[in-house]
Amino acid sequence: MCIGCHGIPGYQNSFPEIHKVPKISGQSDKYIVSALTAYKKGDRKHPSMRGIAGSLTEQDMADLAAFYTAQGDQPADETPKAANVAAAALIEKGACASCHGANFSKPIDPSYPKIGGQHADYLFVALKAYTVEGNNVVGRANPIMAGVAKQFKPAEMREIAKYLATLDGELKTVPQSRFR
Known part of the structure; x- marks a missing residue:
């Protein structure tokens, strides 16, 4: 089922708002397992992903x-592009690099995501999801990211996401054959 969304370049999701499906080829194995586990437990509340993850064994x-x-065969550029002044200040304020x-693209813990080169609209929706509380359908339960995300206005989240999307990262969408 994964390739039905994550294997189509530019494919879009319409929940909770229209955004590109995230690039997962090249993410670390620990992050992918962590994200799927969070969907299965309900800490991430995307209904489709929760249903899919709920059917998966460890x-x-x-x-x-x-x-x-294994599909992430291109190493990320070690030095990020210089951010514009606004994006640089926001990234510093959020301590994103820490x-x-x-x-x-080299998180300090392999269960954290690589975000350099990810789709900007997906990053924006993900950041906003950390600010949602008490909703059974939308949101992400991660106290560290919630604390980071809640200090930003939506326009600032967009600015951060826009910059991160311009980076040369390891993430990509790898089209898969429908017939394996």
Whole structure:
């Protein structure tokens, strides 16, 4: 089922608002398992992903993670592009590099996502999801990211996401054959 969305370049999701499906090829295996586990537990509340993750065993998650991690064959540029003044100030305020790495593709913990080169609209929706509380359908339960995201206005989140999307990262969408 994963390739039905994550294997189509530019494919868009319409919940909770229209945004590109995230690039997962090249993410770390620990992050993919962590994200799927969060969907399964309900800490991430995207209804489609929660339904899919709910049907997966731990071994299924490990196998999917190994598959998508193996597709990340291009190393990220070690030095990020210079951000414009506004984006640089916002990234500094959020201390984004302290967890996601100086180039936003080498997180300090492999269960954290690589965000350099990810789709801007997806990053914006993800950031906003950390600010949602008490909603059974939308939101992400991560106290660290909630604290970071809640200090920004939506326009500032867009500015951060726009900059991160311009970086040369390891993430990509790898089209898959429908017939395997």
